Amino acid sequence: MKKIICLVTMASLLLAGCSTTNKGAKTSQGTGHGYGGEIKVELSTEDGKITNINVVSNHETSVVYDRALPILTERIIEAQSPVVDSVSGATFTSFGVKKAVAEAMKEAGIGEYEISFDTQGPAVEKKDLEEVKTQLVVVGGGPAGLSAAIEAKQNGVEEVIVIEKLDILSGNGKFDMNFYDLINSEAQKANGIEDSAEALVADLKAEGAWDTDERLMAQAEGEMELDQWLRAMGINLNYNYGGRGHMAEADAYAGEHIQAKMEEKVNELGIDVRTGTKGLDLIMENGKATGVKVECKEGTYDIKADAVIMATGGFSNNKELLAKYAPGTERLETSNQMGTTGDFIPVFEANDIKLEKMDNIRIFPNIISGRRDLTGGGSTIYVNKNGERFIDETKGGLTLGNAVLDQEGGAFYIYDQDLYEKSYRLQKHNNLGYHVQADTLEELAKKLGINAENLVKTIETANKAVDGEIADPFREKALGDKIDKGPYYGVKFEAGVHMTKGGVAANEKAEVLNNDDQVIEGLYAAGEVANSSAAYSASVVFGRISGEEAAKYILK
Template identity: 60%
Template sequence: MKKLICLLCVGAMVLTGCTTKNEPTDGGKTEQELATYTGKGSGYGGELTVEVDMLGSEIKDIRVIDHKESSPVFSRALPVIKERILEAQSPIVDSVSAATFSSYAVKAAVAEAAKQGGVDFGEITFTTKGEEKPAKELEAVQTQLVIVGGGPAGLSAAISAKEAGLENVILIEKLDILSGNGKFDMNFFDLINSEAQKKAGIEYTKEQFIEDKKTSTDSPERIEAWAEGEYTLDAWLRGMGIELNQSNGGTNHMAEADAYAGEHIQEGLEKRAKELNVDIRTGTKGYDLIMEDGKAVGVKVTNNQNESYDIMAEAVIVSTGGFSFNKELLAKYAPGSEDVNTSNQMGATGDFVPVFEKYDLKMDNMDTLSIFKMIIANRRDLTGAGDGFMLVNKDGNRFIDESKSGLEMAHTILAQPDGKAYYIYDQRLYDTSYRLEKHNNLGYHVKADTLEELAEKLGIPAENLVAAKDAYNKGVSGEAADPFREKPFTEAFSETGPYYGVQVESAIHMTKGGVVANENAQVLNNDDTPVEGLYAAGEVTATTGAYSSSVVFGRISGEKAAEYILNK
């Protein structure tokens, strides 16, 4: 229904074209015409089109009527960039951090539209920004709990702390939009005792979860708390309207069969945090802890208004994410990984790693990375699926056992001519994966009726690609040894199209090392004693868990911090 309403609105705007209407001035004696102009800009996903309403030289409203930007980013960034332009009455404003390409597209499109209305803002470039504001030192702010980081862990912490009875909770996020990398995730792993599992007849107990995780790097106590948290998580999420109705077997969940989990979860968490009146401050970076006698009593912050101040609190939760976007920290802690791209968002720069070092807090597993085998080159979207695909280089030749992963896969791809590799698959594999279907619908992958046509579209030699497919199929059938795989895939390539392909690379998806926290999410000193008043959750901690674990321990950190504060 929402889509239908939006389409009707867009249709109405298109029909009216460059419309005008009269509005009286304050004196009521003369009239100005409200005119609508159209402009275009180039964003992350392609061309973007806006309509700009102008009353004389004044920008009255901005509407994006067509775009190809990523929904999880654009839905959050558009209100921010629109507000900045309207407030400044100019597209010469700061871009929304974590949405720089989309911001540039909107600013350029507004400038083009305004020029048609007689207002020339000059050339808008990717580096166009507003005037730098003078530095200010503000008075300290007092609260019960301050949370540093607005991803899934931080939002869950804020919600649970509020639900536990805290009145004053401040959540800061250095980027201009919330939700970290979780908003892009298709799957929500490790969830147990869910309604979707029950409907699918899947039984997965806490005891089974604990047994399956016993080889992880988390302590037995954390694993037990993790299991308990996962067991009650679905009910907690559903209590705020977040329903994961698609079980893909085991502990893997999506929102629906055709809807990613991440965006749905993050929208629900943000909505609930705002309903609970959490004081959310975006564009506000925490850069140091305030410690007194070994106790955490606040955070030092600076914001995008060039203002610095202290937030004094009775407890602090750190949920700032990992450091996969920080080449220096990667080189320091996981040498050899710094030349590999990341699928994580630009905020994953490990801002609190130096803080943990400064206060001699316990850190572990800093050299441990989660590397995703394939992302779309130049986009960073996770892609790929299943059994029965080929990886070829720009010459159309296979070059590695496709079952390989980690840094070996990443570096082997980088070593190919021009560092290019292509993921090639057929209709059978397409039909098994919603991710592949979605990426094709968005135009990210290339489709062709024959391998020869696919090769031409990808710019690789057709004869080599066909030969690679033939050798691959002979390996599957046992007619000949696979030249790269000791154990061939079980699925042969179809001899008839359609076929699909996309340029890919490997990427660091998460860093798994960080500050050590116990089962109560308390940060530990190097002697394994808890730091009073300091908690941590999510990718900033040393953990084998991922998205759902961030929500679980975010929830635990909020509950335990609230308990600590209320019982003082």
């Protein structure tokens, strides 16, 4: 069976750089500006041909940059030009690298190119491509989609295709520091923590979980065995910081470790992964899901399958849908990855697929302005450009989001050395240069461009409230700790849409339901695309469940 592979390799390009002592060999340098700042490259050429691109320095988000650079490098060397398509999912990084390469090529005397953010490679005439047949197609290459594909393969499904519309795999999970709600883990046991599925369900309900009892128990039972499943792939979440929160290590985020190892496992199992391939529509026949219509650079084609798993994420990056379902949230920026555009929501509506709680949006209180990174980590104060507090810092959601946006010149998150020492996230962001550090509050204010005199007064007032000398002017209970131990830190922040919680209605088997609450045969959903009060770890749990249930259906 002939297959149309719309896939750019994710393997690193290991072309050897040429020595400048060889005949015709040269090196030149150029700079560009990416998502995190300046990108500097060294270009190796021989006889006027690019042989290697070495990025000398950059400040990009590593989990994006590390996946995007090999693809972009391959495109540029193949084209012998920076006029190539950007890597979707890494457009800012791509622009910076292409700009730097263009400058280095000019220095080397092998061409001059004007690079803009919209620069792309030559257009390819799209065609109707040959239909592909498989047993299972998974739409979305994030943690839910990859865990679904892995589980299906491990349960005997031989032919599995994963499509991902971006050029790089992974959803929002790759950015996450924490892996919440994991129970019965080796790290928990090492900390002497005894836990159970029943205790997790009770706690989730107490926290406001709205999932059915059956889904909550399915999640909890899945969490009980998840650690062992992950460890079998080399995913070791060794740091449990109390309760059910986990990181890879005390100084290593969970998300990037999980995603990298899942991608390794997908490759090991020989799963057919097609990046740069966007799902357009469901193929429905006699009420059953029998495939998806897709589009890649070369054209469109049908993937016919015995079952379909939807793992397309939410709609945090679609302001039109945010305005439709949760008015006001469209005003906020998002911390979510750029693929969360809710492409299939119109498809679900057209196929009588039930959507639930679409107005339920998770707003994270602190994301770094101009970036997607979640920040914060404890007792702090929020001040405006004038160095004055403007809100009770315990407020969240749209109340906080609107209050921050209403501050002329933005808002700033201020903390001291005590909080810095308690939070790895804050330490990491300072090491990356995302936050500002100063020995005194006056110096910090100057660096942040805010009123120094007012900032000092604001901190003094807050500290007096902590000591009980006065009432806190903004909240019933004062800050937990004083801000009085230098050095001091600050960052411009805003509240952001972190994830959409509503979505497709699915039962405890991850089977998708129609508007009459009937199971749609052959169709499953996992991750943020589904209505659920749960988050990251549950995406993996229900990814596994969807893969296992799809395998049963396919092989019955």
